[in-house]
Amino acid sequence: MHQVTLIPGDGTGPELCEVVKKVVAATGVKINWDVQEAGADVIQKYGTPLLDNVLKSVRKTHVALKGPITTPIGSGFRSVNVALRRELDLFACVRPCRTYPGVKSKYQNIDLVVVRENTEDLYAGVEFPAGSKEAQQIIGLGAGKIHAESAISIKPISRQGTERIVRYAFEYALKHKRKKVTAVTKANIMKCTDGLFLEAARSVAKQYDGRIEYEERLIDNMCMQLVLKPELYDVLVLPNLYGDIISDLCAGLIGGLGVAPGANIGDSVALFEAVHGSAPKYKGMNKVNPAAMLLSAKLMLDHLGEHAAAQNLEKAVSAVISEGKTVTYDLGGKAGTREMGDAIIDKLSK
Numbered sequence: 001m002h003q004v005t006l007i008p009g010d011g012t013g014p015e016l017c018e019v020v021k022k023v024v025a026a027t028g029v030k031i032n033w034d035v036q037e038a039g040a041d042v043i044q045k046y047g048t049p050l051l052d053n054v055l056k057s058v059r060k061t062h063v064a065l066k067g068p069i070t071t072p073i074g075s076g077f078r079s080v081n082v083a084l085r086r087e088l089d090l091f092a093c094v095r096p097c098r099t100y101p102g103v104k105s106k107y108q109n110i111d112l113v114v115v116r117e118n119t120e121d122l123y124a125g126v127e128f129p130a131g132s133k134e135a136q137q138i139i140g141l142g143a144g145k146i147h148a149e150s151a152i153s154i155k156p157i158s159r160q161g162t163e164r165i166v167r168y169a170f171e172y173a174l175k176h177k178r179k180k181v182t183a184v185t186k187a188n189i190m191k192c193t194d195g196l197f198l199e200a201a202r203s204v205a206k207q208y209d210g211r212i213e214y215e216e217r218l219i220d221n222m223c224m225q226l227v228l229k230p231e232l233y234d235v236l237v238l239p240n241l242y243g244d245i246i247s248d249l250c251a252g253l254i255g256g257l258g259v260a261p262g263a264n265i266g267d268s269v270a271l272f273e274a275v276h277g278s279a280p281k282y283k284g285m286n287k288v289n290p291a292a293m294l295l296s297a298k299l300m301l302d303h304l305g306e307h308a309a310a311q312n313l314e315k316a317v318s319a320v321i322s323e324g325k326t327v328t329y330d331l332g333g334k335a336g337t338r339e340m341g342d343a344i345i346d347k348l349s350k
């Protein structure tokens with residue numbers, strides 16, 4: 001029996017997690033879910049979207065599956081997703097992007113893995129509003145290069161943080177028999193921060209010389225290359241913000257957010273979640289695609305050492321998608337979240 005924290009999240013998260021629980025149970029893997037509430041729906045009840053209990057549970061179980069959580073734009077609470085990654089030091093965000101037959105996409109045979117640094121960069125949360133004393137101080141340091149009254153967001157990147165994410169990308173490549181790691185930055189412009197990322201990436205890459213190929217791209221060129229020639233790339237390693245954007249680009253290459261899973265990995269804790277958000281307009285409508293959450297659960301099963309069940313689950317998801325009969329609206333079907341989940345259960349080999 002595995003102990004796993006389940007954070008259903010908000011918006012469409014809870015209905016997706018219900019389906020995931022049912023499908024995972026049908027694989028035969030025994031999981032004792034410690035269900036922990038977090039997100040927009042609990043703010044009224046507890047005055048905060050993230051209680052300490054959630055963190056305590058994940059620190060105890062070491063493994064969590066999480067539904068999406070809404071982040072209010074511009075004001076309100078800081079992102080619970082970012083807080084979880086920071087508090088649990090989930091430094092690596094891993095997003096495998098693979099084409100599943102049957103998904104309508106302009107591209108075929110995509111097989112990429114995005115490894116995104118998860119704790120530093122512009123997502124560190126060090127921001128100062130326009131007109132604040134701190135912003136004024138930094139504007140003073142800018143020696144005339146920053147407009148007065150600017151708001152400021154700080155972009156910290158460390159050698160230590162970069163080395164561990166790049167090492168993770170190379171180790172991932174070795175473990176999963178991948179051939180190449182590409183480091184992606186804008187080091188020609190951001191010479192200090194992205195320059196340090198690149199320098200640290202090069203020094204780690206040297207340790208894998210002869211085992212895994214290494215190359216570098218600038219982020220703007222990388223976007224174009226992925227649209228034109230995605231087959232040239234394998235494992236991509238990026239600082240936080242570029243990694244976030246490229247993850248959605250790669251989700252687009254494989255047919256959308258409905259089929260894009262993800263994992264957030266730390267030294268002692270792993271948290272699995274889909275790339276997509278809470279899709280609040282579909283909350284409670286039994287409408288959205290459960291495949292991304294189920295494929296995230298597949299990654300979790302692999303992490304738990306349940307490789308046969310993980311493979312069984314992935315095959316069943318793939319079979320339902322390629323058959324195209326019981327799929328949700330985003331895959332061109334009319335099935336609901338629960339019906340697609342049930343069809344996946346029917347495809348599991350018993």
Ligand code: NAD
Pocket residue numbers: 067068069070071072081257258273274275276277278279280282287288289290292328330
């Ligand atoms: P979103 O991913 O929720 O939705 C974007 C589009 O994709 C919408 O058209 C939606 O209908 C569609 N979509 C999303 N998931 C789908 C699924 N499973 N099946 C079919 N279609 C799906 O992105 P958004 O609208 O930018 O964000 C909504 C909220 O979610 C925001 O508050 C955002 O901050 C949050 N968010 C959370 C996470 C997370 O919890 N890790 C990730 C991204 C966004």
